[in-house]
Amino acid sequence: MSAHAKITAFDPVAARAGFAILGREVYGRPLVYLDNAASAQKPRQVLDAMRDFAQDEYANVHRGVHYLSAASTERYESAREAVRRFLNARAADEIVFTKGGTEAINLVAASFLAPKLQPGDEIVLSVMEHHSNIVPWHFLRERQGAVLKWVDVGDDGSLDVEAVEAAIGPKTKLVAIAHMSNVLGTVAPLKEIVKRAHEKGVPVLADGCQGAVHEIVDVQDLDIDFYAITGHKLYGPTGIGALYGKRAHLKAMRPYNGGGEMIREVTREVVTYADPPARFEAGTPPIIEAVGLEAALAYLSALDREAVATHERDLYAYARESVRRFNWLKLIGDAPGKGAILSFEAEGMHAHDLATILDREGVAVRAGHHCAQVLMDRFGVISTTRASFALYNTRSEVDALVAALAKAQKILG
Amino acid sequence: MDDSLRELYQEVILDHSRHPHHYGALEGASHVGEGYNPLCGDRVKIYLTVDSGGRITNITFEGKGCAISQASASLMTDALIGRTAAEAERLMGGFLHLVKGEEAGGLADEDRERLEAMAGVSAFPMRVKCATLAWHTMKSALEGGDAAKSE
Numbered sequence: 001m002s003a004h005a006k007i008t009a010f011d012p013v014a015a016r017a018g019f020a021i022l023g024r025e026v027y028g029r030p031l032v033y034l035d036n037a038a039s040a041q042k043p044r045q046v047l048d049a050m051r052d053f054a055q056d057e058y059a060n061v062h063r064g065v066h067y068l069s070a071a072s073t074e075r076y077e078s079a080r081e082a083v084r085r086f087l088n089a090r091a092a093d094e095i096v097f098t099k100g101g102t103e104a105i106n107l108v109a110a111s112f113l114a115p116k117l118q119p120g121d122e123i124v125l126s127v128m129e130h131h132s133n134i135v136p137w138h139f140l141r142e143r144q145g146a147v148l149k150w151v152d153v154g155d156d157g158s159l160d161v162e163a164v165e166a167a168i169g170p171k172t173k174l175v176a177i178a179h180m181s182n183v184l185g186t187v188a189p190l191k192e193i194v195k196r197a198h199e200k201g202v203p204v205l206a207d208g209c210q211g212a213v214h215e216i217v218d219v220q221d222l223d224i225d226f227y228a229i230t231g232h233k234l235y236g237p238t239g240i241g242a243l244y245g246k247r248a249h250l251k252a253m254r255p256y257n258g259g260g261e262m263i264r265e266v267t268r269e270v271v272t273y274a275d276p277p278a279r280f281e282a283g284t285p286p287i288i289e290a291v292g293l294e295a296a297l298a299y300l301s302a303l304d305r306e307a308v309a310t311h312e313r314d315l316y317a318y319a320r321e322s323v324r325r326f327n328w329l330k331l332i333g334d335a336p337g338k339g340a341i342l343s344f345e346a347e348g349m350h351a352h353d354l355a356t357i358l359d360r361e362g363v364a365v366r367a368g369h370h371c372a373q374v375l376m377d378r379f380g381v382i383s384t385t386r387a388s389f390a391l392y393n394t395r396s397e398v399d400a401l402v403a404a405l406a407k408a409q410k411i412l413g
Numbered sequence: 414m415d416d417s418l419r420e421l422y423q424e425v426i427l428d429h430s431r432h433p434h435h436y437g438a439l440e441g442a443s444h445v446g447e448g449y450n451p452l453c454g455d456r457v458k459i460y461l462t463v464d465s466g467g468r469i470t471n472i473t474f475e476g477k478g479c480a481i482s483q484a485s486a487s488l489m490t491d492a493l494i495g496r497t498a499a500e501a502e503r504l505m506g507g508f509l510h511l512v513k514g515e516e517a518g519g520l521a522d523e524d525r526e527r528l529e530a531m532a533g534v535s536a537f538p539m540r541v542k543c544a545t546l547a548w549h550t551m552k553s554a555l556e557g558g559d560a561a562k563s564e
Binding site: 369 | 478
């Protein structure tokens with residue numbers, strides 16, 4: 001049997017064994033971790049890879065000629081290749097390592113869009129964006145007079161490709177859209193959006209921080225210009241993410257941070273810059289984290305990801321069905337084909353009160369605006385409660401959520 | 414139920430949050446303060462009138478928020494109406510200690526008794542800000558006069 005043999009079908013209970021933290025208790029109750037859209041737990045393979053690497057092979061990359069530096073560089077570049085494979089990019093030099101998804105988007109704003117932006121130029125984005133895909137564009141509005149064009153979602157949270165297309169005008173310089181909403185779970189029709197945008201000569205950036213976790217991403221098939229991911233939601237470590245950018249775009253982009261590693265030559269008078277991706281990776285990169293990210297991607301890729309997706313959708317469907325008995329609970333986001341995120345408003349109960357009670361039952365959910373205040377505004381709410389599912393969640397955890405909700409309602413309702 | 418949870422969501426807190434005292438805008442207020450909790454997006458607006466002798470003659474509040482923040486604001490209006498600014502200052506300091514589980518100096522026995530219901534918050538560090546929002550807003554309204562902001 002090959003080491004890379006896929007596990008067909010998917011057993012979440014077996015998968016849980018690889019996540020020690022899922023076996024712990026909080027307040028004397030089994031932990032039910034349903035805050036995965038905020039950050040996922042990390043399997044043993046990731047933790048082992050990072051520790052082993054730091055223990056046996058670590059040194060700075062791209063610098064020394066010594067043994068460990070060469071070994072470290074090889075591991076770092078191997079991680080880049082793993083990201084390339086994961087996103088099916090054409091070449092590894094189209095993958096820039098960043099601190100996370102936020103930095104990836106900021107990099108595009110500062111180095112791709114800012115230099116070509118005239119006052120009045122437009123950026124199209126949807127109301128379901130995370131603040132990380134809003135604030136960098138607000139910077140360009142504040143500093144360069146860019147105009148933000150907002151695409152609304154339907155009442156069920158669905159994002160219509162026609163609405164995106166309608167927002168694109170002659171002054172549009174970029175479409176920036178979440179592949180999957182961190183609140184609604186809505187999956188954007190990305191391929192169609194890219195096609196329509198490209199017909200008008202407009203590049204597209206996708207915030208893939210949620211999407212890459214739950215969807216199988218092929219940046220060549222999408223023909224997308226930029227795709228941002230973050231490691232920690234992908235069962236990998238914090239402190240690392242990546243930007244995919246088409247080579248022609250990256251080559252034309254000006255540097256972002258200045259420092260070591262990103263130069264060709266520095267003199268007293270001038271500086272010349274390295275080619276991408278090094279041009280955008282100033283300073284010592286997150287090397288141990290890159291090794292962890294590669295392990296996380298290897299972990300995911302060894303699973304039957306279709307089966308994982310089916311399992312997660314089943315959890316959502318089961319949760320959705322289970323909460324129907326609560327006539328005080330209103331779902332926010334119920335678009336067809338959406339990912340496994342259950343966001344809701346509870347009549348007469350504030351999300352933070354609800355989450356506090358759930359917490360004492362061992363159920364970890366997120367309450368608040370989820371860094372998506374534009375979306376909260378769209379639905380006329382201040383905050384929502386969100387249960388977001390990962391591959392290791394089970395139906396019995398949905399039952400625990402539902403029991404905790406019933407209890408909360410008894411206390412607060 | 415978890416004891417600390419029972420203490421947090423005791424009847425008096427839930428009563429105040431469902432039927433807050435002194436809720437609404439106050440016509441002719443001499444001081445107004447707005448508070449915002451960026452963590453949850455909750456907002457509160459405090460109106461008060463201070464007479465020429467420096468006594469707080471009325472306080473009202475508006476806003477949406479969790480049970481803790483609403484109850485705390487409601488209890489605060491009860492506790493501070495009729496006080497001088499200096500008395501209010503001392504009481505606010507005592508309250509902040511109370512919800513952080515610290516020795517609540519500056520609270521007279523009757524005030525402590527009145528506000529004791531909020532002490533349960535101290536077992537929930539993530540929720541202390543909910544309890545203090547209205548109080549910080551009140552403080553900045555008193556100090557800053559019209560339309561003070563507080564975070």
